[in-house]
Amino acid sequence: MPTYQIKVNGESRSVDVAEDTPVLWVLRDHLDLVGTKYGCGIGQCGACTVHVDGTAMRSCSLTLSKIDGKSITTIEGLSENGTHPVQEAWKEVDVPQCGYCQAGQIMTASAFLENNPNPSEEDVNNAMHGNICRCASYSRIRKAVMIAAENMD
């Protein structure tokens, strides 16, 4: 199996995996970064969202060849101690119910706010529409993203 050098959360990591292995499973099974979640495997639910050079992407549908030379950020690396404004807002609003989809929600929201620091509620609805929350914590996700937007500047 080929060896890949990838940059995850600021660290260079080396993995031996088949080339078709999705980044999601490289993170979870090979690098012990299990914060990124498996939900559907076909890019439909957003639970596996990570940042690739700052852009939110579905890690279940990304192979290593597509991220060559790029930098990945996972939920574990979003901030030093869980203090990113989006994480803080999630805590303030107490968003999660089961909590499983929330890493993906937070990664989608944080990438979105980088490019849209002053979103309307409609912008937030559009940005977060691709992430399923089966517990339907949508009202709180919406609220937390708006709070994070205020605290990000």
Added chain:
Amino acid sequence: MSTNKSNTLSRRAFIRNSSLAGGGMVIGFNLLQSCKPKVIAEPAIDLASLDYNDFNAFIKISDNGAVTIYSPNPEIGQGVKTSMPMIIAEELDVAWRDVYVEQGILDTENYQRQVAGGSQSIRFGWDALRQTGAKAKHMLVSAAATRWGVDPSECSVSEGVITNAAGESLGYGDVVNEAALLEIPEDVPLKDPKDYKIMGKDASNVDIGKIVTGKPLFGLDYKADGMVYAAVLRPPSFGQKLVSFDDTDARAMPGVIDVVTIGEKVRALLEEDPGFASKISSSDKVVVVAESTWQAMKAKEAVKAVWEDESKVESTEEHDKILNDLLDGNNFNTMRSDGNIKKAFAEADETLERTYESPFLPHNCMEPMNFFANVTDEKVHLVGPIQTPAWKAGLVSKMLGREEKDILLEMTRMGGGFGRRLYGDFVIEAAEISDKIKKPVKVVYSREDDMEDGIYRMAIKYRIKAGIKDGKITAYHLKEAAVNDNMYGLIPNFFPAGAVENYQVDAASYNSNITTGAWRAPYTNFLAYAEQSFFDELAEMMEVDKIQLRLDLLDKVKPEEDERIQYSPDRMKEVIKTAVDKSGWGTKPKHVYQGFVNYYCHNTHVAEVADVEIENGQPVVKKITCVVDCGIVVNPMGALNQIEGGVIDGVGHSMYGELQFKDGKPTANNFDRYRLIRMKEAPIVETHFIQNDLSPTGLGEPTLPPAGGAVANAFKAATGNRLYQQPFTKTPELLKVPEKEIIG
């Protein structure tokens, strides 16, 4: 309904220990069931080094004052890992910020009802949890009073600090050594709800910090030394079994360790426990064992298997016809019968009869099914997300011929449950695989496995008929036709039981080989919509006020004369009136169409009003006003989350949820072809609690069932069309507003 019920806590239900290594002291209190006091070999305050095999308790207090509370019940997102410890902490009188919460393991000796289901954790735990905290506090205060030489009644407690009349103070940690030696009190007073400091105040989810930083919490995150991954190839259609398979290609794939079959042990188990046969396939299954999840899933696809029909493979079309035939037939089991409906219908001035239809639903927990098992000669170690740990430990014990004491089951946080994780077919599989390959193994479902190998909400049809005489409802007949199982025995005693003189509930079922089971708010998740749509239509036919019709019916209900009736007409009337007030019922501008629903299930009374507006010629749910009487609200922040989630889930599934079968196989197996509600479709939910001091009831389920009815009734107001079929998007022609009626 009083909060200060006498308790039945056994004196022996407390564990005490005074031999803590390092000079510390732990006082542990076990809940509910009597248990033999245990001596802990080497207990430690350090949580990481705590030996969970030897020590399971609700509370630990160390001599440095640290308080750990064990939450006994499985956490599926319903919030009990936060709210159950809050109840203990309240009576213990410690500061919530000083409490560390740990998930208890399965311990049938010391804990009772370690189940996540039926919205019953808080209701059943209420008295015992409060007693546990109160008794611990009593002992700690007694110890301080003895040291000071004063009467305990002269001492007060605030946030774990005991103060006497002279102003001297001792922390719980200072006196825990002496407290542990005291007699355990038989009966202690509980707090008056007006003195609550923790309950009734917002508390964040105790795992929030871990969730937002991606710490390993869930079953799929669990890892153990030497653990391998297993992907299981199950029959593609319900009714099929394995004939043969070719694993040559699979074995040649990277990371594949072994390909084995399982099934033998499950079949033996089913001989002994036939009740579980409706929840798990008895066919052989092909198991691909690999070094990683991806390798296992990929190699599974490379297995070439031959299947044959063992019984008839079924389709939705056939179910539809079968259920209609059942409704038209006479093969019913009568679940409740008051008066004489036949006579009443014969004498009625007019009648209304309507039929409501619902599809199969998968649970679609965001975390697909998975479980860890490590079967060794010494023990059977099981770890993962399961709503019914005791049931599964029992089945595994039977299947493997092992004593229950050899089984250690640890519950992880669950990425959703919704009823799917009540069944634990995946626990049985994991145990059989580990037993066969002699390795620690994690069974992992792909999303496709999860949707195709479900234990689904069954398709059900209801037919409701009412008879009217002299402007009154004189007869009500509810008929249920369901795949596999009929409604449980409490439901026929829900509203309008007791409100209509001639009342009958009949149920019939068809046995299918498709596995079915509980789905969040079983039966009522569909019945509430059917019944409340029916009352809406009935009021229109009778030309009476929709709210007044409900209130008048409730006036007739006398629970004191019929012990089967658990719902309270008074509490129901209060939620109805509050919902009318808070939703602005009947006072909205012309472009807002409203639908009203009230419902009782899972011991909680709820009323919901949907506000619908027209956008692009279609009705859109903008807001749901929800009024809830669940007694004392233990954790408002968590309660609101459950309510909002339940309402939006109810809206989503009634709008979009449907799983069809063709030749025994679901026609959708992932989210590209199965629609779940998403952000843009989620309405605003405005919640109002009825304030009272009644014992708390659960919130995981009761706000879901009414939501579909509220939407259907509001859609009727908006479009003029009644919806008799779920999901509502199945009949798009009924979701159009006539051109001339579109405003603006």
